[in-house]
Amino acid sequence: MSAVTGEQPRQKWRGLERRNDVVNTLDRIFFWLVVLGAVAVGAVLLWIGVQIAISAWPAIQTFGLQFLVSTTWDPVQNIYGALPQIYGTIVTSIIALVIAIPVGVGVAVFLSEDFIPNSIRTPIALAIELIAAIPSVVIGLWGIFVFIPFIRPFYTFLYENFGWIPLFSTVPRGNSLLTLGIVLAVMISPTIIAISRGSLIALPRDLRQGALALGATRWETILRVLIPAAFSGIVGSIMLALGRAMGETMAAAMLVGNANQITTSLLAPGATIASIIAAQFGEAGRDQVAALLYSGLILMILTLIVNILAEIIIQKFQNVE
């Protein structure tokens, strides 16, 4: 490893240096290209928000915050209020979560512990993930022609026997807030299962062994040790699922009934922000488009809040790990 001294090697070095300049420039260009790509992806989110806000500006100016509490949606007179859609979005999301949280977390636990052999567990986990891959328009189609005829007798039963409860006080037709809520539960469960299962599996083995050594039963270990330890991951998965439920469009447009009203009955048709945009945008006039974009902006803000919270909660969990 002696120093280079001879004439020839020195020339060689000079050649290498010259080549180095080219290579270094290429390196520089590549670096900035990659940074540009990263910044561009980050900027897309901002761009979407700004673009929708600008396009909704005429409606924001006309209706202001009144838009959030007004129930009129009248394209003929160009008076718009989004409360019924916001109400429908929130109600269907709550129904979906009420069903999907116990089912999702339960299945996540069942598939993360060794209740059944690994050779059955992995295919089941894969099959559940596939529900998330089914296009929502196909689920909507199935909902219209298979699920609604299937569930209608049950709705009729609810109405005839429990019609005195405001929640079931309308004659069921099939398309309703409850229908969409149930279908949304199916669509968001895989999200809860996948992420909750991931955070349960990631827990150190010592936790399980410690609890079992202290005499806890398997489910006492799960409920008092494992679930609290994976809590932020599970809550994060629920928030992500909520975001998906609020923004789901095609199944909503096909199953909720698209009736712009607020009723206490879950058996009555309703509307969500996404469903009303999907159903009306194509035939909307100039002012209505602005109003729909304003609705879209509200949806964007709602889902952004939920997603950002989910992201923060999940990252906190990863840092603890």
Added chain:
Amino acid sequence: MATAEGKFSDSRRPQINLTRSARTPWRNSFDTFMTILTGAFTILILIPLVAIVWDVAREGIGQLGIQSFTELPPPPGLTEGGFGNAIIGTLITLGIGAAFSVPLGILAAVYLSEFGRGTKLAYVVKFATNVLAGVPAILAGLFAYTVVVLTTGTFSAFAGGVAISVVMVPIVLRATEEGLLLVPQEIRQAAVGIGATKFQTISRIVIPAALPSIATAVTLSLARAGGEAAPLLFTALNNNFWSTDVWAPIATLPVLIYFYAIIPFKAQQDLAWTAALVLLGIILTFSISSRLLTRQRFQ
């Protein structure tokens, strides 16, 4: 306590079953109950999956034939026909979407895994990507409508592609980054050790090594975006005729299913089921193969 002690002293068997000994009947039955309950939930969640796939196959198979891929949809009142134009339209919009999202996603992923580890910019980009993945697809449609449709003055395949690319970018980025992170650090060090620059290391060593993962990332994003109807509703719109014009409205499978599901003609509804079968077949194939590939590599 007393019962437990009694059990211990009473026991004549030399071996004590430790997993049972301290358990009261209530604790045992609670355990059994919870196991059965969550097992039932697992079966419950699989039912809709099986039902959807089964029903789509049952309803769609009758109409499926060569004409499904080669013919135009029938006008209302007539039967027969296919959705060849929508299959081509889906391929075109996906192609445009991929042309935007794949290079951008890969560049950003290279930054995150090769240059930006631990930097503030990488943190922000990652955060934004995860949030972007959660943005409802219909907002991607509104975005493309305001940016492309309002600017060019017409609904078009191009606008649909832009909307689809917004859906694809976070998927491409996250899956590619994961693939790049799986490339062993030693390979990078070896390349740098023999005098390669960052660019040479990445372009000749890291990316070729991660190529299968990148292919998986692209497949996954196509599977996810191919089934989206919401971003296409008011960007690509629809078209009842053959069209390959990028600057004109174009038919796509998901949008065709949506429109034909909600109109009251039996022939169109049948066509919607057949189109759903074809779409489901394409997407599940993509989705299953990409997931199996990833799974194998992790093991």
